[in-house]
Amino acid sequence: AQSVTQLDSQVPVFEEAPVELRCNYSSSVSVYLFWYVQYPNQGLQLLLKYLSGSTLVESINGFEAEFNKSQTSFHLRKPSVHISDTAEYFCAVSGGNDMRFGAGTRLTVKP
């Protein structure tokens, strides 16, 4: 089975600063990796995904993540955050029919 570890439960950052949310996974098979974002009292929305090909994947709102097989990581980065990026972010891994999630990282962007 797969598992995911998100290394930071909370990340406070000032507006326009860069941010990195860390994610490590473990799996005995090839995996597919995802980042989701959740706003209060809502479901999760897909932010970006790695299925194959280029190890650097980007979202439409400026986030990017890099798949690093040797370090079994899939960290999420943004060079300059906005107040509206405040939310909870979940890393997820799928190696088959199921999907496992990390515990989440609460990103708080301060003015």
Added chain:
Amino acid sequence: DGGITQSPKYLFRKEGQNVTLSCEQNLNHDAMYWYRQDPGQGLRLIYYSQIVNDFQKGDIAEGYSVSREKKESFPLTVTSAQKNPTAFYLCASRGQGFSPLHFGNGTRLTVT
């Protein structure tokens, strides 16, 4: 618009009662999932179903039951055997291959 509908948004029950959470999708997805979310623990997989009339236990299936009689519907019953049922429950579906999950907006269950 295609999507996943969970109802109701908020649900209150007394301890000892069974309760069923609804999940309907019109995305024509074969696979459907139920997760439980608790603060600081992320999402934990309860049950999932790849096709009609078939489902598998996830990591925390004890005290829960599901059915998959139709492709569009995957209701979750929280039984009185579930020791700590108060939580936020999320339903999701998935298309072919390793596509991402599509989530509903969740049901917040409070048992007192």
